[in-house]
Amino acid sequence: MTSSTADQERALQALLSRYSVGPKHLVEPAPSDAELALMVQAALRAPDHGELAPWRFKIVRGEARHKMAALFADAARAAGKDEVGAALDAERALKPPLSVAVVARLDLGHPQVPAHEQWAAIGGALAMFLAAAHTLGYGGKMLSGSKVRDPAITAAFCGPGEILLGWIALGTPARKASGPSRKGGLETVLQRWGD
Numbered sequence: 001m002t003s004s005t006a007d008q009e010r011a012l013q014a015l016l017s018r019y020s021v022g023p024k025h026l027v028e029p030a031p032s033d034a035e036l037a038l039m040v041q042a043a044l045r046a047p048d049h050g051e052l053a054p055w056r057f058k059i060v061r062g063e064a065r066h067k068m069a070a071l072f073a074d075a076a077r078a079a080g081k082d083e084v085g086a087a088l089d090a091e092r093a094l095k096p097p098l099s100v101a102v103v104a105r106l107d108l109g110h111p112q113v114p115a116h117e118q119w120a121a122i123g124g125a126l127a128m129f130l131a132a133a134h135t136l137g138y139g140g141k142m143l144s145g146s147k148v149r150d151p152a153i154t155a156a157f158c159g160p161g162e163i164l165l166g167w168i169a170l171g172t173p174a175r176k177a178s179g180p181s182r183k184g185g186l187e188t189v190l191q192r193w194g195d
Contacts, residue, residue, distance in 0.1 A: 022141050030098035060105060068093040073090040142165075
């Protein structure tokens with residue numbers, strides 16, 4: 001096996017071994033600023049018609065985690081939850097060592113790149129970001145839910161015309177995935193067209 005072939009095999013194994021890790025299974029350390037920059041550089045390599053980069057990643061670490069926890073608690077109360085429910089939602093913001101808000105910034109008037117292609121680019125960037133995190137030894141999971149529609153949370157994370165998609169919870173995985181993927185096999189998603 002040549003060095004190039006070995007490098008390719010390692011890269012493919014990293015991609016094939018990636019799995020989502022929820023906040024309750026993430027511990028310190030979180031990615032450093034330099035590692036986050038590498039993850040964003042990987043996201044910038046995702047397919048993107050017109051090189052629009054219709055997304056933004058907003059880092060939530062340190063004291064900002066407590067501000068996000070307060071927003072989550074307020075949103076829970078506004079949704080009718082009691083103080084126990086509000087405290088649980090606040091804890092969800094504090095559980096991962098680091099969170100990254102994912103914000104869509106679409107150009108709906110673009111003459112060549114329709115909205116569906118921009119959404120596809122956001123998905124590609126998200127996948128590349130998470131794959132890079134995994135390759136660096138970190139775990140992560142994209143989280144959303146009703147909080148992304150809360151007006152105060154949206155206003156805190158989004159500028160005019162932006163859409164909050166959710167948060168990537170990041171940290172060091174405290175456990176490895178067990179068992180095969182539950183998404184099904186190749187026969188489910190790989191089909192021949194035209195036969």
